[in-house]
Amino acid sequence: MSEITRVALDAMGGDNAPSEIIKGAIDAVGREKNLKVFLVGQEEAIQKELQNTTYPKDQIEIIHASEVIETAEPPVNAIRRKKDSSIVVSMNMVKKGEADAVVSAGSTGAVLVGGQVLVGRIKGVERPPLAPLLPTKTGVSLLIDCGANVDARPSHLVQFAKMGSIYMEHVMGIRNPKVAIVNIGAEEEKGNALVKSTFPLLKECKDINFIGSIEAREIPHGMADVIVCEAFVGNVILKLYEGVGAVLVSKIKDSMMTTLKTKIGALLVKPALKKTLKSFDASEYGGAPLLGLRGLVVKTHGSSKAKEISNSIIQCITFKNQGINEKISECIQKKEENLED
């Protein structure tokens, strides 16, 4: 239980690198003893940030990587060519068994490609899904898949449901998580070709608590813990969530600044309002795991600050201690055997 979790942290990824990333690492090792963080990136820049800070030297180590993958670079090329980039070096550490997990706020595309190509899939996993947590009225739900591989097959979605269910149960601590598939109506006969083919397969799964279809309207109400969809739809949901929230909040703030009366009112409601809006902010819950890999890869928001980085690192400890990958492997293999029956 108390084995050390080793996290390769991409010190150069994201809008606030390296400063906030390194602050996040220092915060995380302050919270957890059984943790080692490798700060992967340009040594000079990292050293500069570490100056004048105090931290347990045995828990933080710099791994020099001379290159940086930019957000705009085509991911496949970047991973292939920038062998000494912080993302590639981090991924290779997991591949070689020198680290258990990678945390990166860098290019989503490069993280997804690097995870698949360098870290590699667990045997039997057809497609590793990116699974962010969405804030809801009642807590959080896992949205699986939001990755870069679109046009999924029904068998992919079934694996997403299983992996998502394991994650929510053992990392997030939700017992017997409710699994639903995104659809445009509640009835089984509704949906596009993919959903119609996947629905009966999910119904047959004995190792998940499948509750049927979920309409997009119900997602923010927290009607399901694991929300299964293919990546195009997942991306639309994730980004629209952010967009509608951002626009609505900005409109509400504007409306409170129109008159002296509303300004006074705004002062009075501000602290409570801030707390509410924070609870609806995805970055509070750490990054999105890329599941089904031989190791763990966590993608945090490009705009991540120290808190999200720290939370994402802590997430890796639970992931390792709970043996999530062993559980995924067992669950997927079992399915494989069943199919061979």
Place this chain on the structure above:
Amino acid sequence: MSEITRVALDAMGGDNAPSEIIKGAIDAVGREKNLKVFLVGQEEAIQKELQNTTYPKDQIEIIHASEVIETAEPPVNAIRRKKDSSIVVSMNMVKKGEADAVVSAGSTGAVLVGGQVLVGRIKGVERPPLAPLLPTKTGVSLLIDCGANVDARPSHLVQFAKMGSIYMEHVMGIRNPKVAIVNIGAEEEKGNALVKSTFPLLKECKDINFIGSIEAREIPHGMADVIVCEAFVGNVILKLYEGVGAVLVSKIKDSMMTTLKTKIGALLVKPALKKTLKSFDASEYGGAPLLGLRGLVVKTHGSSKAKEISNSIIQCITFKNQGINEKISECIQKKEENLED
């Protein structure tokens, strides 16, 4: 220009029928002289509502229809069997040229099926899309398609773009409306198979102002006037929009009721806040047109009150006076000719 627009109003459809529907009709004829509304439904129930109200008798007429299609009924069966339902009778009035448009807050499925089967498509239109208006930071955008027919082809999406563009320009008065396709990244090479095949076709279209891909995050910011997608994605966007808005607003309201201080603050900001939230409420903008039919069919929210019904009826007048169907027909035919070249 001042020809009379004749609207067959489904008096029995929606959660608030017939009371709010009939109030909406009375409001509309009060606003517009060149308008005739047929209240289609059970005569006795309609008469009861009309008692003790005053309205111009020459502008409102009851058309008896003995049956009502319930929301839960399978649409195809309902349309086929309930020949004397308010929806079927309304649609047939348009088919026979006795009305120009149908407005219904009833079963979405039945309205979509009825529109296609009874009213019929404009020659050359492959699939009639349902196109609701979404509130944005800067105004409204047309989301096309949110209908019931999923798994669209690229040629469908191209027609959606053209019809949506005509609607936004001539009904909503937006000059040279910006058309975008929903995608998971800005680059042309991104997307699923459907989007990748559709993108170059839209780029070639000379009669629309195609601005490229739009990520879901940008939709609420009002980055495009016409947002093209296939119906599964459209349904997800429309319903998530409603869901995130509703949950966020309810959380904000709750947060303002936590202490005496916040309650006083809430009183001060309430009127401004209410106005803001109203501007983000889709029902303010009338119903969603089902485009590409030989006539106009407008589907309003099931929860429609008098104001949305009234706005939807007024929408039909602009639609007719602007010759939208003639413009759609011309635009689609032109494409057909081009293809034959």
